[in-house]
Amino acid sequence: MMETTVRSMTEALSHAAAEMQSAGDSLHAKQVLELNSKLAEGRLTVAFCGHFSAGKSTLVNRLCGAQLLPSSPIPTSANVVAIRGGETAKASVVSLKNGERVSVDIPLEELDAYCKDGENIESVSIYYPTDRLGDHTVLLDTPGIDSTDDAHRMSTESALHLADVVFYVMDYNHVQSEINFAFAKQLKDWGKPLYFIVNQIDKHRDRELSFEQYRKSVEEAFQAWHLEPAGIVYLSLRQPDHPHQEWEQLELLLSQLAEERVPLAAYSVDASLHHLVAEHKKWWDLRDEPERERLIAEAGGEEAAAKVRAEMAQLEAEKNRLAEEPEHLRVELRRSVQSLLDNAIITPAPLRDKAHVFLESRKPGFKTGLLFAGAKTAAEQERRLETFRTEFASQVNAAIDWHVKDLLRRAAEKAGYPADRMEQELISGLSWQPEPNWLIEKVNTGATFGNEYTMVYSRELAAEVKLIYRKHAFDIIDVLAQHVAAASTAAADEVAAQLAALGEQAGALAQLAALTQRAAAH
The missing domain is CATH 3.40.50.300 (P-loop containing nucleotide triphosphate hydrolases)
Structure with missing residues (x-):
């Protein structure tokens, strides 16, 4: 999915740069091309x-x-x-x-x-x-x-x-x-x-x-x-x-x-592209301002043009809202997920105590019992591992899993995404459970075991889990944004038809409408 996103973004950047350059805005075209080079790097x-x-x-x-x-x-x-x-x-x-x-x-x-x-x-x-x-x-x-x-x-x-x-x-x-x-x-x-x-x-x-x-x-x-x-x-x-x-x-x-550089870069370039497109539009509006003032004067003054301009502005605003809705959804949901993950506490003091007990059993030379020490040691290691794993999984579920899923379910419902497809195709792939081997592999056997390493181990687990959930959640958000984009396109076509009808008015008002539409296209 990420490769597809990057490829699509590269095409969007090249197209935007070409449009800006053809309009004479070489500064913003150059910056957009720099984004393409950065993405490729x-x-x-x-x-x-x-x-x-x-x-x-x-x-x-x-x-x-x-x-x-x-x-x-x-x-x-x-x-x-x-x-x-x-x-x-x-x-x-x-x-x-x-x-x-x-x-x-x-x-x-x-x-x-x-x-x-x-x-x-x-x-x-x-x-x-x-x-x-x-x-x-x-x-x-x-x-x-x-x-x-x-x-x-x-x-x-x-x-x-x-x-x-x-x-x-x-x-x-x-x-x-x-x-x-x-x-x-x-x-x-x-x-x-x-x-x-x-x-x-x-x-x-x-x-x-x-x-x-x-x-x-x-x-x-x-x-x-x-x-x-x-x-x-x-x-x-x-x-x-x-x-x-x-x-x-x-x-x-x-x-x-x-x-996380690949998804971070994709997200960053996407945000920068939208910012540069907005800056290009400001540049375009300033360039066309003298012509716009001339057309208003030919139309009989500001009052005569105000009504048509107000109607067109309202339609333009709706058109822009529909165009920005998918990206707005993407940005806001990503911010919400990131905020949720940043504030989630999945290794509180009681869990760190269990982590400490588990880590103690992984120390070289750890042994329990005298008779049949090997079997007893292995059984004790397994018991401590399972105790810690169960508690850690419960904490992840309570602090992250439930909240992230709830956030995405509510977002999907608001976006009109079918609930059954949401559960079967998206939410089902979000669930994550810590496997025993995963917890063991994260242990640095060369570390000095003690309270300080327990803190380090707990922080590393928390950071890794948050990265896992962020990646899966961001993928789901991309799907929701695509769904909203498809729905917005149909509504935007209807708004465009209304704008076209206004643009058919004769004389200076028609030219003014065309000028406004051209500015919106950039």
Whole structure:
């Protein structure tokens, strides 16, 4: 199903780019083609945004395990640096010389000096051999959003169409600044996974406020702005051993996202395409505004054209609603499923206790009884495994399975999808139960068994189960969206017929209607 989705999306991107280019909108056509290239590359693209002083570049350097980014901002027209895995360390710089684009590969250590002397640099890509990136992840380092240079802010915003996931980096002391909330809200409107990174937590002073109180104040501040990030990570790059450091959680998160790069990229590109199409329509409307004003004047003024325009606007709105309904359903259901999974607690303390007992039985050298020790040990291991498996399955069913199915059943009913087909063809494939061997395979036999590893094991199980349910649920949502799209097409045809009837009116009003319809088509 995913291969079909990607192939269909590639065709949609090529068609949209061609339409935009033929209309003269080369900027948005170029961005749509970049989406096609990104989809073909098959890598997870992670963008880091935030203030200049928040430590984005330092964070990216540490993730890559090397000082890759220059000490000062690169003066490119894009001001976004892409970092990929590669066999050798190098930088690829694209410059505009004598009206032609020239690509030059240079040693990484010469990048800083090259960019200072370079003119008309359009883009910079860095390649570095690191397992963190491999052939699966691209990191984007963007300019600070608090820059006084409008081009910097615009380049940061323009980079978002390529990002599958956005990490918004904030300074500990400036988390609750208005510019953070405003930009984060803009990111949320894209519908892409958004994570907050609160950096420089070494500035925290417990005598003024406990760290838990600070953490709570941060969460409440974002809730007040109706922002629900996919997660918040607290870091101190200056003090790696800081007690509230969450570096390992960040590394684990990036690994999990990389594993889900294919569906994440498909979802991201889909969201970006709809955003760019909307931006193209705004461009089209602005281009046609002078002609629209001339036609209104020829029609006898605003009042004479207002009635027809109002009717057409109402029909256009209905047509757009019908066209957007499938994607709106897809986006909202995915958000609801993601929110449900993010909030689901499937490894509470009582279950972790059973996990601890189970893990204890998997330790090398575990033995029970004196006589017939081998048989008794095997029986005890089996008993502990089944006890943990049963309780874990029950917790997954109560915290995730029932809720996800209920959400999808209600969505299917609202969309008019036949209930019997929903159960037989879709819901039946969603059910999941932890197999004994699956639980055993997840055990790291080389770990030091104890309370700390029990926590790690429980977190890994929870993350894996959520990924499984998200994939199955997203597949079902795609089917529901296709069903809604088929129903919307018939209704949209009827609306189009009414629009055509209005467009047949003579003179300037007919031309105005045609102009409005042409704008809607783009």
